[in-house]
Amino acid sequence: MIAGNLPSKKETIDLYKSFGITRMRIYFPEAEVFEALKGSNIELTVDVAKESLQAISSNPNAAKDWVNINIVPYSKDIKFRYITVGNEIHPGDVEAQYVFSGMQNIHDALASFNLGQIKASTAIDSSLLGKSYPPSDGAFSDAANAYMQKIINFLVPNGSPLLANIYPYFAYANNKKDIPLEYALFTQQGKNDVGYQNLFDAMLDSTYAALEKIGANNLQIVVSESGWPSFGGVGTSIQNAGAYYQNLINHVKSGTGTPKRPNQPIEVYLFAMYDENQKPGAETERHFGLLHADKSRKFPLNFNNVTMLFMIFLGFLLSIELEFTTAQSPGVCYGMIPGNLPSKKETIDLYKSNGITRMLFEALKGSNIELIVDVAKESLQAISSDPNAAKDWINTNIVPYSKNIKFRYITVGNEIHPGDVEAQYVFSGMQNIHDALASSNLGQIKASTAIDSSLLGKSYPPSDGAFSDAANAYMQKTINFLVPNGSPLLANIYSYFAYANNKKDIPLEYALFTQQGNNAVGYQNLFDAMLDSTYAALEKIGANNLQIVVSESGWPSFGGVGASIQNAGTYYQNLINHVKGGTGTPKRPNGPIETYLFAMYDENQKPGAETERHFGLYHADKSGKFNLNFK
Incomplete structure (x- = not known):
């Protein structure tokens, strides 16, 4: 609703x-609704959400898992009537190709459970x-x-x-x-x-x-x-x-x-x-x-x-749906909202050929590329409220591939804000994913969440960085999970947006790593200043030694103030060089900065401002926009 x-x-x-x-x-499907319906004699139709159609269509086991998780446990107490595979899908929609086999796979899964x-x-x-x-x-x-x-x-x-x-x-x-x-x-x-x-x-x-x-x-x-x-x-x-x-x-x-x-x-x-x-x-x-x-x-x-x-319409969609995020020091996030992209295998080959060692599944096997996987926003409620749902998510999406793929982090929520309805699910979601990993002997994979810079109430000078009053309690709860479990905090650091929103006070050279010498507070680039202001904010709530992983950073090549091929190429190459240099930041000198560039490709169908569609390092034909050196 x-x-x-x-x-x-x-x-x-x-x-x-x-x-x-x-x-x-x-x-x-939603557990709270199912619990309330038990014994009611109300017959129920449940939709498979649009976002889940591809998985259920392409993999009979995914359909079987969906039925096993969402229908079987309640089938003795609820009168299920129909499973709707796609609502108002049109022939020209990309999802149209998934409807027939999705229905067939759901039908077969129901039959296998005598339903x-x-x-x-x-x-x-x-x-x-x-x-x-x-x-x-x-x-x-x-x-x-x-x-x-x-x-x-x-x-x-x-x-x-x-x-x-x-x-x-x-x-x-x-x-x-x-x-x-x-x-x-x-x-x-x-x-x-x-x-x-x-x-x-x-x-x-x-x-x-x-x-x-x-x-x-x-x-x-x-x-x-x-x-x-x-x-x-x-x-x-x-x-x-x-x-x-x-x-x-x-x-x-x-x-x-x-x-x-x-x-x-x-x-x-x-x-x-x-x-x-x-x-x-x-x-x-x-x-x-x-x-x-x-x-x-x-x-x-x-x-x-x-x-x-x-x-x-009840809350959030319960579906095992993944958002694939990728990385090296630096890594590259795999933006997937354009058309006419290279295949998954071609993309993985491109990662390998460029020496990018952190980034699907089948294509990744044996590649030595480390992988971060997001739990989609729509799945947070289910995974947060039900430890078994978290365990099923891990068993379906991680365990079968864990011998051949180096999973690095599971991200439970990307840029969730304290006022968002999803904020209530992040802490218990991380805990349930952590416990599910541990029960599968995969404790080396860490659960975390990714924040953005808007949670800071003060960011300058960097040493005065502090979370806003609205974000303090949310972040305190987040670090109460991360610190004892040895997980880093993921943070999306976008120097571009800070510059574009305040170019009167922020020189372009400072944002692009091309400034000569340090400024009045001892910083030579905006990236370090933004990262250190987040470290300072963590220290103020007691997380003095918590590591930050920069889970997204990039610069658009078109569509806004300061957005150009030249500036984007300069930013990406200088960030790569900075990360490879091992100098760290003024607050964390000589420490490695684990960073993920956003994004692999332009996303020409992404909604929002024009800049959002132009963060890619590559065109869809795999040609580079810039002459970058990752090695």
């Missing part, structure tokens, strides 16, 4: 029961239709035909329904010239010229017609989302939203079906239980809720004996 101040999971499930709602869908009554499927939206009117002419677009053909080739023989998100609101809002509001709200008197009294039935039947045209005449559709917003756009109001939801409930309860499937039950899931006041996108996206955060209803709906689902 992308909102604040919501009722607890238990309170929400109690609401479902009090309303007589007998089916629920969640968009990722074949739980069906694997996927959820589509109406944009896959190339024609939708009249409903009998419904057909998938040319772009979607092959994709949908493959999907039904899985669904039909396995007796699984197709899930479809049907939103009359968006159809009406995008074409109110031709679609009367009454038709969209089920309030039209009589049928139109093609025999339909409401838009919901027309949209559902056009999808059935499209399925028939590709040979799936008897495939059932489950309406996995439907709703109407109460604010923020054309036709949105409390009155209209209430009318839509109640009329849809009544329509489903009546059992009349649709003109194409008369007298057949329609399984429908209303979206959503609560408004999502923190959800990005159009204003309407934040106002689909039936209830306010205080559990009071927006409209006087009657749910009695309705076998419907209400969607709830």
Whole structure:
């Protein structure tokens, strides 16, 4: 749920029961929800998150682990109904290639645990239709035909329904010239010229017609989302939203079906239980809720004996998902958000050819490259709250490769801030990963977390470095784990951003290591000053001897003040030389500085400021932007 101040999971499930709602869908597995659902008789649909599709698609064992971790332990106490492998994936999306084999692998995993009554499927939206009117002419677009053909080739023989998100609101809002509001709200008197009294039935039947045209005449559709917003756009109001939801409930309860499937039950899931006041996108996206955060209803709906689902987005996605980070002294982080990159093996070969000795898995075996692996932000809650989840993560992602790959650190959270909801999971997440490593006799691999410089309240002069009041307690708890366990603190040090945000006081030469001589406080470069201010902050909370590993540092070659090929090349080469020189920093003289350059490639699809897409050392064709010497 992308909102604040919501009722607890238990309170929400109690609401479902009090309303007589007998089916629920969640968009990722979560132990707290499962515990609250035990013995409730509510049937549950669980999504495999988009970020997990590749792993589950490409590796049957990953699918088996997912089912074993998230379904099997609860299967005696919860009625699981469907596993949704992908929500609104479009044929042109990179994830489209993973849907078919993902469903197959989840199906096989369920069967291996004697859970074949739980069906694997996927959820589509109406944009896959190339024609939708009249409903009998419904057909998938040319772009979607092959994709949908493959999907039904899985669904039909396995007796699984197709899930479809049907939103009359968006159809009406995008074409109110031709679609009367009454038709969209089920309030039209009589049928139109093609025999339909409401838009919901027309949209559902056009999808059935499209399925028939590709040979799936008897495939059932489950309406996995439907709703109407109460604010923020054309036709949105409390009155209209209430009318839509109640009329849809009544329509489903009546059992009349649709003109194409008369007298057949329609399984429908209303979206959503609560408004999502923190959800990005159009204003309407934040106002689909039936209830306010205080559990009071927006409209006087009657749910009695309705076998419907209400969607709830609950916290964080539980998936074994890795963010691959790489390093040497210096190492190089493997940025992976562009298209047309070299293969993993080519990339590892590039690391080796350049003498970079710290950086997937299969390609890394026997390479002598040391590897840091991040626990993805979305997985923190599960790993923090359940030691067994942490152990499963290690058993799946580390143990099978530990004889052939030199794992160095497991990073539990990257740039988590004290005010972030994920902050509560970092300490226990590190502890659980540490314990899981120890139980597998892998205690040489250290668990840590990566911070950024925004946690400092004061950074100049470096000797006065101190964490902000907001960060103090968070950092104290972090070092209470790191120090006794001999783990370093990981810190992302970006001289570029410090310079770009204060070029009035910070000379470019100081940021690029090209300044001649020391400044008034004894520093010749900004990197050392930023690193030492973090050391000073650690000393002030009692971590005098804690080592810092610089887990990210880089300079963009385009897109902002001071960003150029020349400046980026100068920064990277001078940082490499500084690290190799072994001189340390003024606060830690002659000590090695373990540093990871960010990033291997430009990330041309990365969101955010233009600079974020230009930190790469290499182009996608493996040619270097700069003539760097790592050796």
